[in-house]
Amino acid sequence: MSEFHGHLTEEQLHILRTADLAAPECRGMMEHIASCSFCAGRFAGILEEDPAAPPAYLKDEILDKTGSLEMQTEKTVYQLSKKTRLLLYSLKVGFALTASLCLLFFQIHIDLTASELVRKPVSLTETMKEKGSQAGDFLKDLGIRLLNIEDQEVNNEKTKK
Numbered sequence: 001m002s003e004f005h006g007h008l009t010e011e012q013l014h015i016l017r018t019a020d021l022a023a024p025e026c027r028g029m030m031e032h033i034a035s036c037s038f039c040a041g042r043f044a045g046i047l048e049e050d051p052a053a054p055p056a057y058l059k060d061e062i063l064d065k066t067g068s069l070e071m072q073t074e075k076t077v078y079q080l081s082k083k084t085r086l087l088l089y090s091l092k093v094g095f096a097l098t099a100s101l102c103l104l105f106f107q108i109h110i111d112l113t114a115s116e117l118v119r120k121p122v123s124l125t126e127t128m129k130e131k132g133s134q135a136g137d138f139l140k141d142l143g144i145r146l147l148n149i150e151d152q153e154v155n156n157e158k159t160k161k
Contacts, residue, residue, distance in 0.1 A: 008032060008039045013046050018056050 016029050033040045065071055
């Protein structure tokens with residue numbers, strides 16, 4: 001049936017479209033279509049009727065391909081890369097959260113130290129009075145300590161004699 005005398009029937013063209021025939025018969029019909037413009041036009045019309053319909057063998061090829069080792073490997077790699085992306089995203093979010101908490105803590109600390117450093121403007125005389133008073137208190141405290149040390153030394157010498 002590899003040679004066709006005359007034109008192909010509508011039934012043969014539809015069978016060829018669905019590829020239900022064995023390979024040698026399909027090859028013979030395709031050779032006839034290649035040499036006969038009338039049958040080629042009719043076959044093109046049949047193909048245009050339902051261009052989205054896949055050939056019958058496509059399902060088997062897809063199932064065979066998805067079961068192959070190559071596809072299983074690609075699937076595993078894709079799933080691992082998905083998990084890796086999720087891990088990286090989680091790390092980014094964790095880092096951002098940690099950084100924002102650190103900034104919040106340091107901002108509060110900076111605000112506290114800044115409020116301690118920033119005081120009302122004070123005149124020069126008031127500053128001199130305050131610092132002079134502090135210096136006087138320091139000298140007074142130092143004098144009292146020195147006297148106490150001197151008294152202790154005197155008492156220690158008396159106890160030794």
